[in-house]
Amino acid sequence: MKKKDPQQPADQLPVRTPVRPAKPKWNLQRNWPLHLLVFPAFVLVLIFQYAPLPGLIMAFQEFKPWLGYFDSPFIGLEQFRKIIEIPQARQVIWNTFLISSFKIVFQLLVPFVFALLLNEVRIMVFKRFVQSFVYLPHFLSWVILGGILIDMLSTDGGLINQVLTSLLPIEPIFFLGDGDWFRFTVIVSDVWKDFGFSTIVFLAALAGIDPSLYEASLIDGANRFKQALYITIPGMIPITIVVGTLSLGNILNAGFDQIFNLYNPLVYQKGDIIDTYVYRIGLLSGDYSFGTAVGMFKSIISFVLIVAAYRMAYKFANYRIF
Amino acid sequence: MHHISTSYRVFTIINMLLLAFLSFLCIAPLIHILAVSFSGPAAASANLVKMWPVNFTTDAYEQTFGNANFLRALGTGVTRTVLGTLFSMALMVLAAYALSKENQDFRGRTFYMWFFVFTMLLNAGLIPTYILVQKLGLINSLWALILPQAINIFNMILLLNFFRVSVPKALEEAAYIDGAGHFRTVFSIYLPISLPAIATISLFTMVWHWNSWFDGMIYMTDTRNYPLATFLQTIIVQQDMNQLNVSAEDMELLSDRTVRASQVFIGAAPILLVYPFLQRFFVKGIVMGSVKE
Incomplete structure (x- = not known):
């Protein structure tokens, strides 16, 4: 009889396989609590993120709310043809692209330079003060900032126009009433709000630069400007590439909250973006199908861009989100 | 520290001034709105309020x-x-x-x-x-x-x-x-x-x-x-x-x-x-x- 003999454990060793020492049995019979823990989150995401997806079928219909998804007539790609043919829709896509491109570029450039300048400050208290102040606007909503900016940018006595007209020989500027100035205002105020917060990732990169490089360069006779030029800036390039690449996925997100809280019918021509257009056409005017088609057009392009951006970031800089 | 050049010292001062100015820009709108909210209505509508309340009131x-x-x-x-x-x-x-x-x-x-x-x-x-x-x-x-x-x-x-x-x-x-x-x-x-x-x-x-x-x-x-x-x-x-x-x-x-x-x-x-x-x-x-x- 071959029997397991507890007194001869050596015999059993070849039979039992574990390379690692005994592992707690978390599997199978103990897995159900884990499923239970994920379940509430799973259900909410299923309902509020996945359940609306079939609703995209509206984009291929002449959707009437009283007919529903099943009885509204199908019209194929008609709504998408309208996107290309209606000048207003084309203009909106162009506005979105233009505004977000400028935002992406400056949201990369300004934090980059700002991080470099902050890095040269040796007085820690001062540095921390600066950081506390510049991070703050990021946390205020565009409703609050919209309320403040509309007040400060007004042409009759807004603080900014007061300062400008006293310094320069100019008339008050219609920051929010003139199309081109509106674009300018949107880009500048967006950079103003977020440049501080965007700096964090660059500061993290700076903290990761090997200090021995600086010591070595000092021995070789490099001054601080040379150190910045040959050590600090090259050290920041990889993260800059990652951030820049990833922001490509946002090229059709020109900032709904911001535009919506700052714009008015005077600047629709140059300031209207896809998201605000979808809201007005879809929910306010009730053209659900066309609104959905425009939104879907945006989602699909964004999806492709995000996937491409992550692949590129992974390839160039070995970056991954999880 | 090793030798600190004059030009770097000048840079440091300008740099800190610039950073201080940027910090101020980030909170100035909030200070302004706070000042307006504590000012008298007449002073506010005459655009006299900048960064400090005029005719202070909590009305x-x-x-x-x-x-x-x-x-x-x-x-x-x-x-x-x-x-x-x-x-x-x-x-x-x-x-x-x-x-x-x-x-x-x-x-x-x-x-x-x-x-x-x-x-x-x-x-x-x-x-x-x-x-x-x-x-x-x-x-x-x-x-x-x-x-x-x-x-x-x-x-x-x-x-x-x-x-x-x-x-x-x-x-x-x-x-x-x-x-x-x-x-x-x-x-x-x-x-x-x-x-x-x-x-x-x-x-x-x-x-x-x-x-x-x-x-x-x-x-x-x-x-x-x-x-x-x-x-x-x-x-x-x-x-x-x-x-x-x-x-x-x-x-x-x-x-x-x-x-x-x-x-x-x-x-x-x-x-x-x-x-x-x-x-x-x-x-x-x-x-x-x-x-x-």
């Missing part, structure tokens, strides 16, 4: 807090923020705990991860989501402001990365051997250890809830159900008196610049209050949460 705040509609919106805003934060943190912590397990310890983890991450890449967009919320009968219900965005995938991933980095495996195994189940492990081990991370994400969630205005605008058809952010949006920013049933009381809130300023500042105040805590945590939280194994 604007008294008027604002005396307005029933404002108070109701403030109440809804606070309720929504507290309930919404508690609800979504509870759900996200539990899910993040499960998802922080290794693939071989939790079969189905890969599926769940893809399931959640996919929604970051593609979503149905405004109109289908709106129709769904409508079909669920959530219009004019507080739940419409809490449920749809309760699970923030990005925050959940931050949490689970933090769990993976900061909770020692040995501790967890010790708890297991002592007979603790998953629920016990979450509450007795994960929660205490990860308190800073959970606090950080809670603050972010609170800020998000407090600042959210668009969902209130589309899901609440009755303006009496507006949370504060939505109330401020329609009354201050849009100044859309057609959409709002403007009563004499609301007109009062609209017409006076100092009263408008006081409302904007009250809207910003909770953020300013939590900001010191937020700021202490968020750099660390973000850096730690994004560390990969």
Whole structure:
């Protein structure tokens, strides 16, 4: 009889396989609590993120709310043809692209330079003060900032126009009433709000630069400007590439909250973006199908861009989100 | 330090002046609006107020807090923020705990991860989501402001990365051997250890809830159900008196610049209050949460 003999454990060793020492049995019979823990989150995401997806079928219909998804007539790609043919829709896509491109570029450039300048400050208290102040606007909503900016940018006595007209020989500027100035205002105020917060990732990169490089360069006779030029800036390039690449996925997100809280019918021509257009056409005017088609057009392009951006970031800089 | 050149010294001074100026620019609008809100109405409408109140008075705040509609919106805003934060943190912590397990310890983890991450890449967009919320009968219900965005995938991933980095495996195994189940492990081990991370994400969630205005605008058809952010949006920013049933009381809130300023500042105040805590945590939280194994 071959029997397991507890007194001869050596015999059993070849039979039992574990390379690692005994592992707690978390599997199978103990897995159900884990499923239970994920379940509430799973259900909410299923309902509020996945359940609306079939609703995209509206984009291929002449959707009437009283007919529903099943009885509204199908019209194929008609709504998408309208996107290309209606000048207003084309203009909106162009506005979105233009505004977000400028935002992406400056949201990369300004934090980059700002991080470099902050890095040269040796007085820690001062540095921390600066950081506390510049991070703050990021946390205020565009409703609050919209309320403040509309007040400060007004042409009759807004603080900014007061300062400008006293310094320069100019008339008050219609920051929010003139199309081109509106674009300018949107880009500048967006950079103003977020440049501080965007700096964090660059500061993290700076903290990761090997200090021995600086010591070595000092021995070789490099001054601080040379150190910045040959050590600090090259050290920041990889993260800059990652951030820049990833922001490509946002090229059709020109900032709904911001535009919506700052714009008015005077600047629709140059300031209207896809998201605000979808809201007005879809929910306010009730053209659900066309609104959905425009939104879907945006989602699909964004999806492709995000996937491409992550692949590129992974390839160039070995970056991954999880 | 070694030799510091004169040119570098000059640079340092200019640099610090520039940084100080930029810092000032970032808070100047808030100081201005605060100054206006504490100024006399005449001085404010004559544009005499810059960075310091002129003819100091608290009339604007008294008027604002005396307005029933404002108070109701403030109440809804606070309720929504507290309930919404508690609800979504509870759900996200539990899910993040499960998802922080290794693939071989939790079969189905890969599926769940893809399931959640996919929604970051593609979503149905405004109109289908709106129709769904409508079909669920959530219009004019507080739940419409809490449920749809309760699970923030990005925050959940931050949490689970933090769990993976900061909770020692040995501790967890010790708890297991002592007979603790998953629920016990979450509450007795994960929660205490990860308190800073959970606090950080809670603050972010609170800020998000407090600042959210668009969902209130589309899901609440009755303006009496507006949370504060939505109330401020329609009354201050849009100044859309057609959409709002403007009563004499609301007109009062609209017409006076100092009263408008006081409302904007009250809207910003909770953020300013939590900001010191937020700021202490968020750099660390973000850096730690994004560390990969």
